[in-house]
Amino acid sequence: MVALQGPLGSGKTTFVRAVVAALHGSDDAVTSPTFVFRQRYDPPAAGAPAIEHVDLYRIEDPAELVDLALDEAFAPDRIVLVEWPERAASWLPADRIDVRIDGAGDGPRTVRIGRG
DSSP, rough: EEEEOOOTTSHHHHHHHHHHHHHOOTTTTTOOOOTTEEEEOOOTTTTTTTTEEEEEEOOOOGGGGGTTTHHHHTTTTTEEEEEEEGGGGGGSSSSEEEEEEEOOOOOOOOEEEOOO
């Protein structure tokens, strides 16, 4: 599980595109799931993991998470990339990778990677 933090326009979805392209060979299917909350990218061939892309930007109350069926997304046989993880802090596993992207627009970025 990878928690992606950063302001709007910092490149969180671009980060997801890069992961999907690296593991699946193409990022054509990647879109920001802001309005649907979750996208699943199935591998093109056996051996690569499925990738779950969760965007919690529109979550205002953690109680809303119950309706999103995220338990299925967090299955152990897939990679889960979560944008705006601070909106679901109590749902996230402690054993995760945190990626913080600072900067936005055409400016430079600073990326910090750590453990949850």
